[in-house]
Amino acid sequence: MVLLYPGSYSLYPSIKTVYMKPILLNKSFCLLIFSVLLGAFTSPSIAQNSKQEKRKQKAMQIKAAIIDSQHFVFMAESAIPQSGEIRNLTSEYSFTVTKDSIFSLLPYYGRAFSSIDYGSSKSPMEFTSTKFHYQLSVTKKGDEWDILIETLDQSDPKKINLYIYDNGYASMQINSSNRTPISFNGHIELSAVN
Numbered sequence: 001m002v003l004l005y006p007g008s009y010s011l012y013p014s015i016k017t018v019y020m021k022p023i024l025l026n027k028s029f030c031l032l033i034f035s036v037l038l039g040a041f042t043s044p045s046i047a048q049n050s051k052q053e054k055r056k057q058k059a060m061q062i063k064a065a066i067i068d069s070q071h072f073v074f075m076a077e078s079a080i081p082q083s084g085e086i087r088n089l090t091s092e093y094s095f096t097v098t099k100d101s102i103f104s105l106l107p108y109y110g111r112a113f114s115s116i117d118y119g120s121s122k123s124p125m126e127f128t129s130t131k132f133h134y135q136l137s138v139t140k141k142g143d144e145w146d147i148l149i150e151t152l153d154q155s156d157p158k159k160i161n162l163y164i165y166d167n168g169y170a171s172m173q174i175n176s177s178n179r180t181p182i183s184f185n186g187h188i189e190l191s192a193v194n
Contacts, residue, residue, distance in 0.1 A: 059143070059166035061190050066145050066164060067136065070099045073189040074162065074170055081109040082180040094189070095162075095172065102129040102149065110180040124179060129154050142166075164188055 065072040074095040079087045087109060096103040106125035131152040138145055147162040157176040164170040172184040 055167065058168055058190075062164065062166060062168060062188055063145075065188065065190065066147070070097065070134065072097055072164075074164075074172060074184075074186055075189045076106055076172070076184040076186040078185045079107060079109055080183040080185070082182065083110070093184075095160075095184075097134075097147075097149070100130060102127075102132055102151070104128070106174075106184065108179065108182060110182055112179045124156060124176075125174065125182075127151075127154055127157075 062072075074097075076089055076093040076095070078089060081087070089107065093106050094103075095106060104125055104127050108125045112124075129151045133148075133150040133152070135148040136145060137148075143166040145164045147164065149160040149162065151158060151160070156178045157174045159175040161173045161175075162170060163172070168187045168190070170186055170188055172186070173181060174183070175181050
């Protein structure tokens with residue numbers, strides 16, 4: 001048995017001090033309190049390890065989609081025209097890359113210089129390309145992939161830069177010869193990849 005003496009405290013000297021009797025605790029109760037406190041302090045480290053494991057697993061899935069299968073879908077969440085005003089996208093806009101084709105369903109906000117299709121309701125960033133160059137580079141840390149895509153069968157856009165991070169977030173910049181550049185922020189959709 002363990003004896004605990006809580007002590008006697010008095011905030012006001014004029015009030016009579018009350019002395020408490022010792023509290024008797026048995027060993028099983030002390031062991032229970034110790035195990036509860038130990039569990040409370042070790043649970044966050046276990047949760048941290050599972051978060052790290054999930055992040056590593058997601059990074060491996062993204063790496064497999066980008067490097068091994070060269071099949072991924074970029075889902076745009078916001079558009080940033082050259083004017084700098086960020087536009088949050090409320091509809092689903094995507095950019096799909098496979099080994100033999102690119103499918104772009106992205107909006108465009110900006111200024112055109114020439115060759116405008118008046119009356120067209122189609123965005124200039126909606127296109128399909130089957131002839132393109134695909135160049136992939138990896139940062140030194142290995143946590144970011146930079147992809148340069150140059151379309152050969154499209155007059156506009158010509159260059160697409162895609163930056164993908166190991167946590168699934170991505171940004172894209174599209175440079176065009178006839179329009180002002182536009183950027184997009186979003187994520188890589190792993191469930192959409194076959």
